Amino acid sequence: MHVVVATDGSQQSLRAAKQLKSFADPEKITDISVIAVIRPLAAVAFADDLSPVDRRRADVEAGGFREAAASSVATVAAVFDGWGPKVHKKIRSGSPANEIIKAAGQLNAGLVVVAAGGRGLSDVVLVGSTAQRVQHYAPCPVLVVRPAPKKPRKK
């Protein structure tokens, strides 16, 4: 089975990758494709929150958003190092949900792993998040990893 793991550079997407690793059977997974999608027309086409700050600090001369995407993909891919399945790193560009769904189709994926956004007001009020669209239109099962509750209450 080919699994597509999407990253938007957020901590939550890294957690989603770890979630997959925590329960899935590496014997059943042949390939993992870690995919980042650059949004060319967005204010920040790709923000990398995963790499250490000093590596992130690209000066004017360094490659821009593409570099950020590549380093996020590398960080997430590293989660699966030595786990078994073959890991592919991919960067696409366009609308995240569309590109993830397209990639899942092209790779004949058996599972897509995405992180769901925050639990803030904006996700309730504003139109669909990437995770939501992927859930609705993906050609295969989707694992949506939601953020943990804000403060774990004592029981």
Added chain:
Amino acid sequence: MDDVADKGITEEAPRGGGPVDDDGGLRRSITGKQLFFYTLGDVLGSGIYVLIGLVAAAVGGAFWIAFAVGVSVAAITGTAYAELVTKYPQAAGAALYVNKAFGNKALTFLITIAFLSSSFAAAGSLASGFASYFAEVWSGPPTLLVTLVFILILTIINFIGITESVVVNVAMTFVEVAGLLIVMLIAIIFIAQGKADFGVLTEIDTGGNPALAILAGVSLSFFAMTGFENTANVAEETIEPHKTFPRALIGGMITAGVIYVLVSMAAALTVPTDELAAADPALIEVVKQGILPFVSSGFMATLFAVIAMIAITNTTLVAIVTQPRILYGMANEDVVPSVFAKIHASRRSPWVGLIFCGIVVASLLIIGTALTSTGGGLDLVARLAAVTVVLLLFIYALVIVSCLKLRGQDEDEKTFHANTPLLWIGLIGNVAILYYTIDDDPTSLIWCAGLIGVGVALYVAESLFGKSGSGTEHDEPTTSKGDL
């Protein structure tokens, strides 16, 4: 879940040992056509809908010449951008080129801040232009309120990220062009009716030197030529940039130029120049002449106002996208406080930057309105347009110099070469228009200084308080519980 699911994968070989493997050409998404419409939409929205009356007032019936000259200078500057983009495709634009050419940190900073400031002023001017068309449809709310709500809504749209859609961008560009086609159609009908007096196209009715009158017109109309520099934003995501970028950028500029010249001729033919000069917004006067058969001019005026608002919105959106992006880049370099690198956890938008930029543009509008109402002379659209033009001409001139200076460096056989004599003409053109604009409106320098001061203040804030090596405190996970 089937385990044979991986049949049909085109196994991709990592190319050149790169860290990320290729996806059969799907890596980049902006095609040449989309880039062409991006350029065209960006240039068209910023000006001809807003400024044509002022240009007509400065030159007279022959004001199309001002548009022709202005767009030529801008297109030549475009060739310098095209050459530099094919060499350095990163999204940083002018700041990157100047940094490559001069390697002077202070100059790079100045260019970055000047670019940011020009974008603030442009957004302000466009918002005021939007309000003038809005008043054609509903004149109830005060102008200032319309501009502020306009900026607020665009900031929210940006936060949500609707601007990601390339399709929407192309569609909006089509609407923009449609509006200008209506103007041309009206002129054609008018000419066919035999009412047109072509003599008006050569009238330069200012007392003094006709060359100076045209230069004044160019200076005023130059705002309409700006916007193309934002295409560097998407350079990195363009498919085969060395081939498509020069073609799309220069093609877009030339198309815009042809449309500008035809539209200004159409406006000059159908509306008496003094009426054009007095009207605000001016272009709508063409539709109000009632030349079109079968349709009421009231309906056409409303339709045209809506089209104009869409055109202006399209261009303003690009400006508003660019501002937080510049701040984000500078924050990652530790030039401005790291808070501008804060990305909203789920929306992936630089929300602090967006809010800050919205506030700066809103303050510009409020201060500008206050000054204008107390007899500040020039109207707000023209004032902010002049500020944009001064800043951008300075940047354009430096980009051309950088292009010439970087000749022979980082080139390969794919690099696009701009024509050198043309570049010199463009440089002289930029400097001449810059000189005239400042000479004509020295107050614009105060505004420029004020805006650049905002950037300097951010720099000072960072160097005073940002020393703890805080870098970018990106949102840490709210809890480690989820870390498994």
